[in-house]
Amino acid sequence: MPRYVALTYTKDVDWTSPEYRAEMADYAEFGKAAAAVIRGGDALYPTSTATTVRVSGGKGGDVLTTDGPFAETKEALTGFYVLECADLDEAVKVASTIPAAWDGAVEVRPIIEF
Numbered sequence: 001m002p003r004y005v006a007l008t009y010t011k012d013v014d015w016t017s018p019e020y021r022a023e024m025a026d027y028a029e030f031g032k033a034a035a036a037v038i039r040g041g042d043a044l045y046p047t048s049t050a051t052t053v054r055v056s057g058g059k060g061g062d063v064l065t066t067d068g069p070f071a072e073t074k075e076a077l078t079g080f081y082v083l084e085c086a087d088l089d090e091a092v093k094v095a096s097t098i099p100a101a102w103d104g105a106v107e108v109r110p111i112i113e114f
Contacts, residue, residue: 008100041081
């Protein structure tokens, strides 16, 4: 059965903060409802905790790191789910029930099986 990644884009906040407890309860409810197709996933800490890595000059070049994301946006990549669904239609149906879709966005992409 095909697998899809559902990338969640929401406000860039620390989801471990108590002020988001009610919203996290919605995610827990989604997790229970979609348990049959979820094969993995996690929330991500805010982009302020990110480190961007680049290699100058290509393979073997100098490793350059910078704090934070590449670009500032209203919504940030804040988590993901790996879904195993019959087809894209089913994956989209499941993604529409992820709380991020209600006030942010969920990007669904097929996973290449190597």
